[in-house]
Amino acid sequence: MSKTNPSISFRHASIDDLSLLKHWDEQPHVIASDPDDWGWGDDLLHFPDWREQLIAELDGRPIGFVQIIDPAKEETHYWGEVPDNLRAIDIWIGEKTDLGKGYGTIMMNLAIGRCFTDEKVTAILIDPLETNTAAIRFYERIGFQFVETRDFDGSICSVMRLEKKKWIEKSTSS
Numbered sequence: 727m728s729k730t731n732p733s734i735s736f737r738h739a740s741i742d743d744l745s746l747l748k749h750w751d752e753q754p755h756v757i758a759s760d761p762d763d764w765g766w767g768d769d770l771l772h773f774p775d776w777r778e779q780l781i782a783e784l785d786g787r788p789i790g791f792v793q794i795i796d797p798a799k800e801e802t803h804y805w806g807e808v809p810d811n812l813r814a815i816d817i818w819i820g821e822k823t824d825l826g827k828g829y830g831t832i833m834m835n836l837a838i839g840r841c842f843t844d845e846k847v848t849a850i851l852i853d854p855l856e857t858n859t860a861a862i863r864f865y866e867r868i869g870f871q872f873v874e875t876r877d878f879d880g881s882i883c884s885v886m887r888l889e890k891k892k893w894i895e896k897s898t899s900s
C-alpha cells in the first residue's frame with residue numbers, strides 16, 4: 727500500500743458484520759456524531775432498493791461504514807417530503823486510530839461517485855449534527871454547501887447539499 731494512495735474499496739455489509747458495526751457504534755467519536763440507535767440486526771438482513779449499506783476496506787481491512795439512501799423512498803420518511811432523484815449519505819470511520827488520515831475523503835469521493843453513476847441523481851444530502859464542526863468542515867472541503875438548520879426528532883442538524891453540476895466542475899478542474 728502506498729501511503730499517498732491507499733487502496734480503499736466498498737463491499738456490501740451483511741449480517742456477518744453485525745459485531746463489527748456494534749463495536750464501532752460504541753466508539754465515542756461515532757456516538758458523538760450520531761447518538762441514534764441503528765437497527766443493525768434487522769437492517770443487515772434486508773436489502774431494500776432504496777438503501778445500500780457498505781463497509782469500506784483498506785487493503786481488505788474494514789475501516790468504516792457508508793450508507794446511501796434514496797430519501798424519497800426511505801420507508802420511515804426521515805427526510806420528510808423530498809423530491810425524487812436525490813441521495814443521502816451517512817459515513818463514519820470505525821476506529822479512532824483511523825481518523826484524520828484521509829480515508830474519509832477517499833470513502834466520501836467513492837460514495838459520491840457511486841451516487842452520481844445513476845444519471846438521474848441530481849444532488850446528495852447530508853445531515854451532520856450542528857455541533858459536529860469537524861465533519862461540517864470535512865463536507866465543505868468536498869464541496870457540500872449549507873442549506874438549512876433542521877430539527878430531526880430532537881437532533882439539531884446542518885443540512886448540506888452537493889449538486890452534481892458542482893461535483894463535475896470540481897472533478898474536472900482538479
Ligand SMILES: CC(C)(COP(=O)(O)OP(=O)(O)OC[C@H]1O[C@@H](n2cnc3c(N)ncnc32)[C@H](O)[C@@H]1OP(=O)(O)O)[C@@H](O)C(=O)NCCC(=O)NCCS
Nearest residue numbers: 759817818819825826827828829830831854860861863864
Ligand atoms: C467525518 C469522517 C468520516 C472524516 O473521515 P477522516 O478520515 O477522519 O477525514 P480525512 O482524514 O479524510 O479528513 C480530515 C478531516 O476530517 C474531519 N473530521 C471529522 N471528524 C473528525 C475526527 N473525529 N477526527 C479527525 N478528523 C475529523 C476534519 O474536518 C478533518 O480535517 P481538519 O484537518 O480540518 O480537522 C471521520 O472523521 C469520522 O468518522 N468522524 C466521526 C463520525 C462523523 O462525524 N461522521 C459524520 C457524521 S455526519
